[in-house]
Amino acid sequence: MRPVEALEPFAEQVYRRLLDAISRCELRPGQKIPQAEVAASFGVSRQPVSHALHLLRQQGLIEISGKKGLAVSAVQVNLIRDLYQIRGQLDSLAASLAAQRVRAGHVHADALDAIHATLERAHALGEHAAIGDILEVEMTFHRQIYALSGNPSIEQTLAAHWPHLCRAMSLIHSRRTTSYEAHGEHEAILAAIASGDAERAAYLAQAHTNRACIEVASRLESQE
DSSP: OOOOTTTTHHHHHHHHHHHHHHTTTSSSSTTOHHEEEHHHTSSOOOHHHHHHHHHHTTSSSEETTTEEEEEOOOOOHHHHHHHHHHHHHHHHHHHHHHHHHHHTTOHHHHHHHHHHHHHHHHTTTOTTHHHHHHHHHHHHHHHHHHHHOOHHHHHHHHHTTTHHHHHHHHHSSBBBBHHHHHHHHHHHHHHHTTTOOOHHHHHHHHHHHHHHHHHHHHHHHOOO
């Protein structure tokens, strides 16, 4: 891990880098997290590391291991299903609101062009893209839809859930063939939004999340 820089609070930098490593399963479930080694790898004292680990414990991403140790938490299939239920409802709402804003003329064409560009990036990843690259583009797409909805509370509500969902996907796909089915679903969602069809956009967004939930949960269970 690269040493952190004194451009923002060390604890925030350590937290974000550990969060990213856990989300991508670079730090895998059950892996120990010794504070001294983490501090040394980042080139900081133990205090910002301790604060960052406290925040990760609050999110349920790390847990007590042994008498005084810490380790990355296991992925709980039931929790993943619950979070997908929440995400499905909010993704559906975001798509509906975005389509309504398009129909009302409140969305600039540049915003839709930016989402099209994200989908083009996804297509350009190739057949055997790394899961980290796939997740980054997918999260960008959904966050752009949240922004297009005009309701910032949607993304704020989901922000704490994405790390759990991302590491579940990372865990079952360390590398995988790019999902053309997901690409098609994303394109259909965007097309419905761009046409101002709120009902269809909401339906497609919910169906997309439902399919992802079934795929991820079933593969996690098969691994168990």
